[in-house]
Amino acid sequence: xxxxxxxxxxxxxxxxxxxxxxxxxxxxxxxxxxxxxxxxxxxxxxxxxxxxxxxxxxxxxxxxxxxxxxxxxxxxxxxxxxxxxxxxxxxxxxxxxxxxxxxxxxxxxxxxxxxxxxxxxxxxxxxxxxxxxxxxxxxxxxxxxxxxxxxxxxxxxxxxxxxxxxxxxxxxxxxxxxxxxxxxxxxxxxxxxxxxxxxxxxxxxxxxxxxxxxxxxxxxxxxxxxxxxxxxxxxxxxxxxxxxxxxxxxxxxxxxxxxxxxxxxxxxxxxxxxxxxxxxxxxxxxxxxxxxxxxxxxxxxxxxxxxxxxxxxxxxxxxxxxxxxxxxxxxxxxxxxxxxxxxxxxxxxxxxxxxxxxxxxxxxxxxxxxxxxxxxxxxxxxxxxxxxxxxxxxxxxxxxxxxxxxxxxxxxxxxxxxxxxxxxxxxxxxxxxxxx
Amino acid sequence: xxxxxxxxxxxxxxxxxxxxxxxxxxxxxxxxxxxxxxxxxxxxxxxxxxxxxxxxxxxxxxxxxxxxxxxxxxxxxxxxxxxxxxxxxxxxxxxxxxxxxxxxxxxxxxxxxxxxxxxxxxxxxxxxxxxxxxxxxxxxxxxxxxxxxxxxxxxxxxxxxxxxxxxxxxxxxxxxxxxxxxxxxxxxxxxxxxxxxxxxxxxxxxxxxxxxxxxxxxxxxxxxxxxxxxxxxxxxxxxxxxxxxxxx
Numbered sequence: 176x177x178x179x180x181x182x183x184x185x186x187x188x189x190x191x192x193x194x195x196x197x198x199x200x201x202x203x204x205x206x207x208x209x210x211x212x213x214x215x216x217x218x219x220x221x222x223x224x225x226x227x228x229x230x231x232x233x234x235x236x237x238x239x240x241x242x243x244x245x246x247x248x249x250x251x252x253x254x255x256x257x258x259x260x261x262x263x264x265x266x267x268x269x270x271x272x273x274x275x276x277x278x279x280x281x282x283x284x285x286x287x288x289x290x291x292x293x294x295x296x297x298x299x300x301x302x303x304x305x306x307x308x309x310x311x312x313x314x315x316x317x318x319x320x321x322x323x324x325x326x327x328x329x330x331x332x333x334x335x336x337x338x339x340x341x342x343x344x345x346x347x348x349x350x351x352x353x354x355x356x357x358x359x360x361x362x363x364x365x366x367x368x369x370x371x372x373x374x375x376x377x378x379x380x381x382x383x384x385x386x387x388x389x390x391x392x393x394x395x396x397x398x399x400x401x402x403x404x405x406x407x408x409x410x411x412x413x414x415x416x417x418x419x420x421x422x423x424x425x426x427x428x429x430x431x432x433x434x435x436x437x438x439x440x441x442x443x444x445x446x447x448x449x450x451x452x453x454x455x456x457x458x459x460x461x462x463x464x465x466x467x468x469x470x471x472x473x474x475x476x477x478x479x480x481x482x483x484x485x486x487x488x489x490x491x492x493x494x495x496x497x498x499x500x501x502x503x504x505x506x507x508x509x510x511x512x513x514x515x516x517x518x519x520x521x522x523x524x525x526x527x528x529x530x531x532x533x534x535x536x537x538x539x540x541x542x543x544x545x546x547x548x549x550x551x552x553x554x555x556x557x558x559x560x561x562x563x564x565x566x567x568x569x570x571x572x573x574x575x576x577x578x579x580x581x582x583x584x585x586x587x588x589x590x591x592x593x594x595x596x597x598x599x600x601x602x603x604x605x606x607x608x609x610x611x
Numbered sequence: 612x613x614x615x616x617x618x619x620x621x622x623x624x625x626x627x628x629x630x631x632x633x634x635x636x637x638x639x640x641x642x643x644x645x646x647x648x649x650x651x652x653x654x655x656x657x658x659x660x661x662x663x664x665x666x667x668x669x670x671x672x673x674x675x676x677x678x679x680x681x682x683x684x685x686x687x688x689x690x691x692x693x694x695x696x697x698x699x700x701x702x703x704x705x706x707x708x709x710x711x712x713x714x715x716x717x718x719x720x721x722x723x724x725x726x727x728x729x730x731x732x733x734x735x736x737x738x739x740x741x742x743x744x745x746x747x748x749x750x751x752x753x754x755x756x757x758x759x760x761x762x763x764x765x766x767x768x769x770x771x772x773x774x775x776x777x778x779x780x781x782x783x784x785x786x787x788x789x790x791x792x793x794x795x796x797x798x799x800x801x802x803x804x805x806x807x808x809x810x811x812x813x814x815x816x817x818x819x820x821x822x823x824x825x826x827x828x829x830x831x832x833x834x835x836x837x838x839x840x841x842x843x844x845x846x847x848x849x850x851x852x853x854x855x856x857x858x859x
Contacts, residue, residue, distance in 0.1 A: 437696065444666075
């Protein structure tokens, strides 16, 4: 028993003497709990409780268009954006903004929508007149092509789309029905008459009574984007980036070991060698990380289909993924190098490295889409390099973008890596009290 | 004869340190000499070496190597000095040959130079048959020898050794000392610290005894023994000047 107590005492002394390590043991899980609680809060809420920006291009300019727009404006779920820079949003503008990932969802109210609902009202009136043996109003058959078009950012997940579609459908059907009932009332029909008309119960009549519906349309030119909204397309790049950042553990571990075995002192004693060694390490681990990403993509391309899952689609410009992967790898390596330089023991570096990657990934939309995060977390997402990387990959494989679309992402990753690398060199130089 | 090293009035107090590590130390080493820097624990030997190789900046005073200021020409001087640290400063998971190849590359040597010099040094220090063994698997003596080889690959004119024989067996020590003598005969200057007075007596042309960061005495070992009362060995001289109290 004494031996066990002695060991406990010894471990306590060692832990107490590594104050930074001990603090990290408590601090990092505390930060993790706060971040994860905020991140995971959204999936536990119904989408109905969240509020999204909704782009509206109103080509109707009639009563129905206004009715839908105003109905949505009053809803708790949507923040309606129908004008940009004081000008009404056009359909082209709406599609471009969604493709660029600036907004997640938009609807286009087609030209002639009000007329279509008026026509529907006339059709209902005519059905009723037929039963009552009265005259007919001018009316034509409903056009199947007349519906409110709904577009999503291709990055949006299927569950998100379903929830939003459901909510929008509810509002639009309500607006149409409202307008139709109003029109019928003007034609002198009572609720009882409408009930008689509806008593036929035919699907056709229900369809007429609904006025116009809502349909989701694909954003990309080829109309095949829907095929790629699946778990493989979302999960492979996200978790590949997450895995790449775990390079922090081997890099930091390797650097700490070299400091402990004093081989780093040998390098310090050789003129200019330290800088070359640092660059060599960065280059090597960047290659390893890039290879890691390639292997993960390979799994998505060839292994997952063998398991009954869809194959990973690399977009229309797959080569654009190469520079993105290299930049993500560079940023992961630079982060690992900084951790290796800053921390003095493995007790400090390992928990910090691992938990910080989990935190940055949670903030960056790897676990839960950024749109579903609370406002403050959405802002914080913008400072996560994992978010920049994931967004760049999504541009290529989900939005069918090209290298031009991701240049800002690449620039941010390179600047981030350079800053971390320079800080590492500065910290290292300060630590060894060099007089160079 | 020109000075290889000139240390004048060097002072250094580490952050949080109660006493100065160096307190106005002055030492001069002639070119081609084997100079033993001796002193009890905490005398300032390692601080002096760290200042000479640019790892520590002095608070005041100056140190020059071959006429060049150690604080201003650090990088340039590192090309001409070979430092053998007290610790085994090698990559434990690499073999001796892999270590030497890497270190040689960092010094800017081409592969032929590295190969020729490494083979020569490995053979002279009895490690040629173990070149492909990982450093981690070496015995203490083998590690010490490999540590010396790694510091000499770039053929420095001045070699600074910080307790190069600490913890090695008699055979390894004899091999290291013979090698250093031979190296010195090629005109190289050697600065050497040790706690083993017998060893210093055997190898050094001159010894400098320092204590509490200050110069105490210097001279050829035999001369010092002769000139110090009741001393038959260098160890007696050392104790005469530094006292019998234990240093921590």
